[in-house]
Amino acid sequence: MIEGPPGPALASPAAPGRSRVTLQIIADRLAVSTATVSLALRDSPLVAEATRIRVREIAREMGYRYNRGAAALRTDRTNIVAVGFHDITNPYFAELLAAIEETTTAQGRSVLLGTYAEDLERQRRVLDTLAEYRPDGMILCPAAGSTSESLRPLIDAGIPIVQLSRELDGVELDFVGSDDRAGTFQAMEHLIGLGHRRIAFICANEEISTGRNRYASYREMLVRHGLPFDPALVHMGIGTRENGLKGIQYVLDAADPPTAAFCMNDIAAFGAMLGLRHRGREAGRDFSIVGCDDVREAAQWFPALTTVHNFQNEMGAKSAEFLLNRIAEPAAPLQRLTLTPKLIVRGTTCPPPPR
Known part of the structure; x- marks a missing residue:
């Protein structure tokens, strides 16, 4: 499941019989440089707002599709954040994911989600697959029974990782969780x-x-x-x-x-x-x-x-912030945040019945 920010769509093949729209074609149409078109499509403040709006309008009209793979080769960044959760059917993790997505989207990143239940072999396959997409970093909640060796291939590959909610002994990784x-x-x-x-x-x-x-x-x-x-x-x-x-x-x-x-x-x-x-x-x-x-x-x-x-909204948002910080500064000191929870008393508790 891939969710991304508004703006240029993911790459897709051109329709049969239709020429592929390029930055140069859009630039010629507007009588501007290809650099201006590229910056405008990335919502760069270096381009006047009116020009950015016009470039986007023409790009949509002409059916332009952003080539994310080519951009990744140029910049060594995919702008993808991978999220690995053991369970998305639990609404708690859906709420964490929503907070992650909101924070990363605001920074122009897309979210690639993988789930693996509490299955270590499935987790290995899913994490390997996520890594194949060359994400800029990962936010992970490890499956039950995971050890430091479960994440070793990702760590050795130099992928920035933030552990969320659950943490493993024997790894030096950023962590966000609850006390x-x-x-x-x-x-x-x-x-x-x-x-x-x-x-x-x-x-x-x-x-x-x-x-x-x-x-x-x-x-x-x-x-x-x-x-x-x-x-x-x-x-x-x-x-x-x-x-x-x-x-x-x-x-x-x-x-x-x-x-x-x-x-x-x-x-x-x-x-x-x-x-x-x-x-x-x-x-x-x-x-x-x-x-x-x-x-x-x-x-x-x-x-x-x-x-x-x-405070799962804060946990999800902070894990995304920690990861973006780690991507920007790989050698920065470890980040760790443990939020203090709060008991919410409602209707399911009462004094014990008399015996």
């Missing part, structure tokens, strides 16, 4: 403050940095408040709606079931809310659910989901 420990602390403080003493963790996943941080912080908060850790209240798995539904039913079947659950992400929380309904129970009335991410859908559920807001 997962702080977010989990806020969620657990809220549930414990309501009186919950049996709190489950739904979709724990120690194969990713976000999962390790959240699960470790969950356990740390239990210790801090003198609450026992019970493995029967932990459901391991990737954070999906299906696993959220299975997870809540799994922990409800424990000998001493929980009265609340912290979920790895919002979509797992949505599944958990549905799982409660399968048991004739309702979040915010009979049981407390807290998610993590605060996707737009979270406020639209009934009841609306209590969740940890990770």
